[in-house]
Amino acid sequence: MKLQEKPCWIQLVVLALFMVGGMLLFSSFGSLIVLLIYHTPSIFEASDPVTAIRISQTFTTIGAFLLPALLFAYCQNRQCFQYNAANRKPEFSMTIIVLILSITLLPVVSMLSLFNMQIMPQEGAVAEFMRNLEDAANHILEMVTSRRSTWDLVANILVFALLAGLCEEFLFQGALQPLMTKWTRNPHVGILLTALIFSTLHFQFYGFIPRFALGVYLGYLFYWSRSLWLPVVAHVMHNALSILTDYTLQGRGIDTDNLQFTDLHGAIPIVISCTLVSAMGIVFLWRTFRDNEAIKR
Numbered sequence: 001m002k003l004q005e006k007p008c009w010i011q012l013v014v015l016a017l018f019m020v021g022g023m024l025l026f027s028s029f030g031s032l033i034v035l036l037i038y039h040t041p042s043i044f045e046a047s048d049p050v051t052a053i054r055i056s057q058t059f060t061t062i063g064a065f066l067l068p069a070l071l072f073a074y075c076q077n078r079q080c081f082q083y084n085a086a087n088r089k090p091e092f093s094m095t096i097i098v099l100i101l102s103i104t105l106l107p108v109v110s111m112l113s114l115f116n117m118q119i120m121p122q123e124g125a126v127a128e129f130m131r132n133l134e135d136a137a138n139h140i141l142e143m144v145t146s147r148r149s150t151w152d153l154v155a156n157i158l159v160f161a162l163l164a165g166l167c168e169e170f171l172f173q174g175a176l177q178p179l180m181t182k183w184t185r186n187p188h189v190g191i192l193l194t195a196l197i198f199s200t201l202h203f204q205f206y207g208f209i210p211r212f213a214l215g216v217y218l219g220y221l222f223y224w225s226r227s228l229w230l231p232v233v234a235h236v237m238h239n240a241l242s243i244l245t246d247y248t249l250q251g252r253g254i255d256t257d258n259l260q261f262t263d264l265h266g267a268i269p270i271v272i273s274c275t276l277v278s279a280m281g282i283v284f285l286w287r288t289f290r291d292n293e294a295i296k297r
Contacts, residue, residue, distance in 0.1 A: 003075035004083075008183035014075065015175060018068030026063020030056040050144055050152070054159045061159075065167035069175040084174030085222070090230040094285055098221065098230055101281045102237035104274040105217070106245065109238075111271050112210035120206055130205045137204050145246055153247050157240050165235035172198045172215070173222040173231045191219035214238065217282075224289035 003011055031041045033055055038046035046052035073083040081087040121127040144156060172194055181190030195215030199208050218231040225231075 002077055003072070004077060008179060011072075011179055012183075015068060015072050015179065018071050019064055019171070022062075022067040022071075023060060023064035026059040026067070027056070029063070030059030033059070050147060053140060053144055054155060057159055058163060061163055061167045065171040069167075069170035072175045083178065084170060084228050085226055086170070086174060086228045088225075088227040088229075090225040090227040090233075091288065094225055094230060094288055095233060097281045097284055098234045099237065101278055102234060102241055104277045104281070105238070106241060107267070107271045107274045108278060109210045109214065112213055113207055116209040117206050133203050134206045145243075145250065148247075148251065153243070156243050156247075161236050161239035161243055165237075165239050166232055168198075169218065169228060169232045169235050173218055174228045177219055177222060187223050191216060191223060194219055220282075221285070224285050 003014060006014075034043060034046060034052045035041045037055075038048065038052060040046055043049055043052040043056050069084065070080045074080045076083040120130065144160070176197065177190055177194040179190075180193045181187045184190050184193065195212050195218075198215035198218075199212040202211055204211070214235075218235055221231040221234055222228060
């Protein structure tokens with residue numbers, strides 16, 4: 001019996017087991033590689049911790065996201081690229097709009113991040129717990145972005161933009177969203193639940209709202225285009241442009257760790273104009289989807 005014939009809760013358990021098993025197995029492989037190269041399993045004790053982080057992140061990302069998604073899709077109907085719509089190409093016009101949105105949405109996401117930080121609890125055990133998680137993630141990010149060479153920029157884009165965006169989309173939009181949609185019998189609820197899980201599993205609650213909004217956006221790209229590759233393009237471009245922006249600002253001597261978007265000159269007009277352009281782009285994508293659905297009928 002194929003997995004798609006099983007109840008949705010069983011499918012969800014199988015996907016979760018694939019994720020946990022893949023993460024444990026491949027993170028162990030990553031630690032083994034780091035051990036063989038640097039004679040220590042700890043990335044922070046390696047002679048080159050930045051490269052050790054990239055090696056570990058590469059294995060963990062593949063094991064926790066890509067491999068479980070492909071196994072799950074294969075168990076559904078014995079095909080790795082049909083269930084997740086990876087065998088379909090998005091329309092060219094939609095792809096162009098998404099590339100434009102990748103730029104215009106950055107200021108909007110920055111404002112959402114600022115709002116998220118302001119509404120978070122500042123005192124208490126919960127605040128301390130969330131702050132510790134955030135500090136741990138920021139510490140790794142600071143280590144990775146501290147180097148200023150062109151090679152380090154390319155390596156960061158490959159690992160934290162291209163690989164991360166590709167693997168996460170295969171799991172969340174390609175595997176989890178169709179399951180959530182089938183379970184709830186409502187594509188919109190499926191998108192919201194997937195975005196909620198997407199943001200929660202990052203364990204960075206000071207960026208929960210913008211990451212949730214990004215997850216909703218990626219979910220609708222998948223739903224509207226009927227292709228996994230449109231949200232992949234959007235996710236990879238968002239991560240890559242974020243890395244490039246940070247790299248450029250640091251190159252100009254700007255402390256990005258303590259920089260808020262509103263500190264930049266003309267921030268508010270930029271946000272307003274980018275919000276309007278983004279809204280028009282999203283409406284275009286929705287109308288393209290609506291027109292395609294009308295043609296099918």
